[in-house]
Amino acid sequence: MQNTTFQMSSIVTRYAPSPTGPQHIGGIRTALYSYLFGKKHGGEIILRIEDTDQNRYVPGAEEFIINSVNWCGFAFTQGVHVGGAHAPYRQSERSELYAKYADQLVKAGHAYIAFDTPAEIEAMKAHLSATGTVMPQYDASTRHLMKNSLTLAPEEVEAKIKAGEAYIVRFKVPENEDVKFYDLVRDWVNINSSQIDDKVLLKSDGLPTYHLANVVDDHEMQVTHVIRGEEWLPSAPLHLLMYRAFGWEDTMPAFAHLPLILKPDPSVLVQNKVRKKEMIVKLPSMYLEAHPEAGEAFQQKGEQFLQQVMRDPVTFQKGLKEDEKDKPEIADFKSWLRDQLYGKLSKRDKELHGIPVFPLTWTDPETGDVNVGYRELGYLPEAFLNYLALLGWNPGNDLELMTMDEMIENFSLEKVHKSPAKFDLDKLNHFQAHYLRNLSADRWLELLKPEVKAAGFDLPSDEYLLGVVDKMKERVTFVSEIPEKADYLFQAPHDFDQNMLSKGWNEEAMQMLRDLIGLYEKQESWTEMEIEEIFKTYIEENEIGIGKLMTPLRLAITGKSFGPGIFEISVLIGKNETLDRIKSALERLQPVG
RNA sequence: GUCCCGUUCGUCUAGGGGUUAGGACUUAAGAUUUUCAUUCUUACAACGGGGGUUCGAUUCCCCCACGGGAUGCCA
Numbered sequence: 001m002q003n004t005t006f007q008m009s010s011i012v013t014r015y016a017p018s019p020t021g022p023q024h025i026g027g028i029r030t031a032l033y034s035y036l037f038g039k040k041h042g043g044e045i046i047l048r049i050e051d052t053d054q055n056r057y058v059p060g061a062e063e064f065i066i067n068s069v070n071w072c073g074f075a076f077t078q079g080v081h082v083g084g085a086h087a088p089y090r091q092s093e094r095s096e097l098y099a100k101y102a103d104q105l106v107k108a109g110h111a112y113i114a115f116d117t118p119a120e121i122e123a124m125k126a127h128l129s130a131t132g133t134v135m136p137q138y139d140a141s142t143r144h145l146m147k148n149s150l151t152l153a154p155e156e157v158e159a160k161i162k163a164g165e166a167y168i169v170r171f172k173v174p175e176n177e178d179v180k181f182y183d184l185v186r187d188w189v190n191i192n193s194s195q196i197d198d199k200v201l202l203k204s205d206g207l208p209t210y211h212l213a214n215v216v217d218d219h220e221m222q223v224t225h226v227i228r229g230e231e232w233l234p235s236a237p238l239h240l241l242m243y244r245a246f247g248w249e250d251t252m253p254a255f256a257h258l259p260l261i262l263k264p265d266p267s268v269l270v271q272n273k274v275r276k277k278e279m280i281v282k283l284p285s286m287y288l289e290a291h292p293e294a295g296e297a298f299q300q301k302g303e304q305f306l307q308q309v310m311r312d313p314v315t316f317q318k319g320l321k322e323d324e325k326d327k328p329e330i331a332d333f334k335s336w337l338r339d340q341l342y343g344k345l346s347k348r349d350k351e352l353h354g355i356p357v358f359p360l361t362w363t364d365p366e367t368g369d370v371n372v373g374y375r376e377l378g379y380l381p382e383a384f385l386n387y388l389a390l391l392g393w394n395p396g397n398d399l400e401l402m403t404m405d406e407m408i409e410n411f412s413l414e415k416v417h418k419s420p421a422k423f424d425l426d427k428l429n430h431f432q433a434h435y436l437r438n439l440s441a442d443r444w445l446e447l448l449k450p451e452v453k454a455a456g457f458d459l460p461s462d463e464y465l466l467g468v469v470d471k472m473k474e475r476v477t478f479v480s481e482i483p484e485k486a487d488y489l490f491q492a493p494h495d496f497d498q499n500m501l502s503k504g505w506n507e508e509a510m511q512m513l514r515d516l517i518g519l520y521e522k523q524e525s526w527t528e529m530e531i532e533e534i535f536k537t538y539i540e541e542n543e544i545g546i547g548k549l550m551t552p553l554r555l556a557i558t559g560k561s562f563g564p565g566i567f568e569i570s571v572l573i574g575k576n577e578t579l580d581r582i583k584s585a586l587e588r589l590q591p592v593g
Numbered sequence: 594g595u596c597c598c599g600u601u602c603g604u605c606u607a608g609g610g611g612u613u614a615g616g617a618c619u620u621a622a623g624a625u626u627u628u629c630a631u632u633c634u635u636a637c638a639a640c641g642g643g644g645g646u647u648c649g650a651u652u653c654c655c656c657c658a659c660g661g662g663a664u665g666c667c668a
Contacts, residue, residue, distance in 0.1 A: 018668045053668070056667065114666095118666075121666095135594075135595050135664070137664075186598070189597070195595080195596050195663095197664080197665095205666080209665090209668085229662095230661080231663070231668090232663090233662070234596075234663040234664075259598090259599080259661090260662075262660090264604080265603075342661085344661085387605095391605075394606055398606095400616080400618095401617095417606085418599060419599050420660085422604065424619085426604080427617075427618040428618095429618090473631095474632090475629070475630045475631075500628095535627095547627065550628075551627080553627090560628090561628065562629030563628070563629060563630085564628095566628080567627095
């Protein structure tokens with residue numbers, strides 16, 4: 001990796017999202033893989049914003065992408081936010097370029113100008129469908145029937161343009177040609193060109209479509225490796241054809257199409273009794289919300305249906321299939337259900353499966369809807385990223401927990417999976433707990449302080465806080481759980497575990513605690529070993545079962561029945577506080593039983 | 594519908610013509626522990642189905658089933 005400077009500098013990858021909304025974790029993973037690959041080969045990693053659709057532009061989306069990547073802890077070497085040799089990196093700022101190249105293609109006979117209105121195209125397709133064509137499209141078989149520069153006389157075309165008539169540029173896809181291309185993760189893929197329609201290259205607003213902009217920019221920016229989602233696989237042959245038409249085939253980038261990230265398996269839902277019950281009620285009302293026309297009466301029917309279908313995974317799978325015997329309202333519900341339960345991970349899956357899809361919290365600028373992100377939920381970026389990296393890639397050994405450097409070292413596109421992966425929150429949480437336990441003192445303080453304040457406690461010293469961390473880090477998955485589970489480390493307990501109280505808080509225990517206070521008071525030096533010794537000597541001398549005293553002691557000091565070692569806690573909070581708490585408990589709590 | 598891609602424990606996956614099919618998460622049991630965790634040990638659990646090719650197939654080929662994607666003047 002350290003040698004071959006020439007090879008190293010020649011790699012260029014890119015991440016090219018469109019700012020149509022918050023970046024979902026699939027996008028982050030694509031960005032990550034582009035980064036890992038680029039970094040591994042010492043190359044350039046470009047962030048290019050594909051904002052060629054004016055209608056779908058969402059303010060803030062671009063910042064969201066950059067913030068997300070920053071939070072995850074990796075970076076681009078070129079891009080909208082940092083500049084670079086190929087600036088600008090926003091496609092809306094490069095539009096003359098695309099028009100120029102589209103023109104070049106038209107002149108060379110690889111593309112043509114078309115004047116058809118959407119309605120006319122629609123009519124053509126409808127007509128073909130009616131006469132039995134399975135896949136009606138604007139292509140070699142139909143382009144001669146339409147209004148374009150292939151069918152119109154040149155003067156006519158000229159006149160129309162002069163008159164200001166709207167037009168687009170379409171790519172002239174060759175007829176019936178096998179297009180074969182190599183994909184780094186899927187090997188050879190073969191598609192016949194008749195499957196591809198004459199894609200629009202330049203829209204009537206003068207802006208390019210993805211297909212044109214992407215090919216032109218990857219060429220201009222000297223991109224060597226295009227790493228993108230599987231949804232692009234079917235249009236890759238088109239892109240190849242375009243590189244060919246431009247005469248750029250020699251320098252065409254290599255392609256790597258990544259598998260999708262899927263929703264969790266719905267049969268898991270069926271097997272979980274609690275979740276199942278929830279879903280039987282929730283799904284019909286969610287459907288009702290989306291389809292108010294179904295009518296209130298639907299809710300019950302929907303629940304009935306689910307109850308039958310969700311008996312077990314097999315009935316579930318069968319029951320969700322299309323069935324001609326279904327009543328119309330159930331048929332609609334079913335197809336809606338399929339969309340909700342299967343397929344790519346989507347925004348709805350936070351609600352449905354408890355799986356957030358955004359790295360950061362996103363507030364929809366139009367609706368005000370808040371979609372909570374991994375960061376705000378308390379996930380550590382390194383845990384999130386490590387888990388995400390493994391959803392579609394694996395180094396091929398048993399390595400799972402990896403630092404960024406290890407991921408870079410081990411990464412290869414050949415090891416990227418072909419098949420999609422389902423998101424598993426349990427495993428992410430395991431990673432999270434692991435990384436939390438290995439956090440540095442500085443990070444701990446940085447993360448814990450706001451949580452302590454948010455819980456309404458006074459902020460203790462850093463030293464004390466690190467003591468808290470030491471006692472609690474093995475017991476939590478999120479930092480916010482610390483003030484929640486160990487409130488007694490920040491103030492004397494207000495509430496006491498009733499169950500525990502009824503089991504062991506009696507006259508006998510109270511007397512023992514009074515004895516213990518006496519012994520503790522005499523003890524000058526206050527270390528864990530010493531006070532444990534006092535405790536043990538006492539119970540041995542009085543032949544008491546250890547739990548008989550330990551439980552009431554813990555209860556008096558913490559109010560709880562579980563937690564770190566009680567002597568550790570006593571030392572942390574100090575001698576005075578320990579004694580105060582025992583005394584106060586003895587005053588406040590009446591003996592039970 | 595048509596085209597493209599995929600299919601190993603419940604989940605994420607390793608492997609690859611002859612393996613006791615390996616690891617991780619989850620679940621369960623045990624050890625440690627004053628409790629709760631952590632940690633450690635153990636257990637449960639998989640090659641979608643059918644045909645080939647082969648002495649032998651989970652691995653290669655074909656078909657089917659299932660899952661996914663694409664089929665826009667969206668990306």
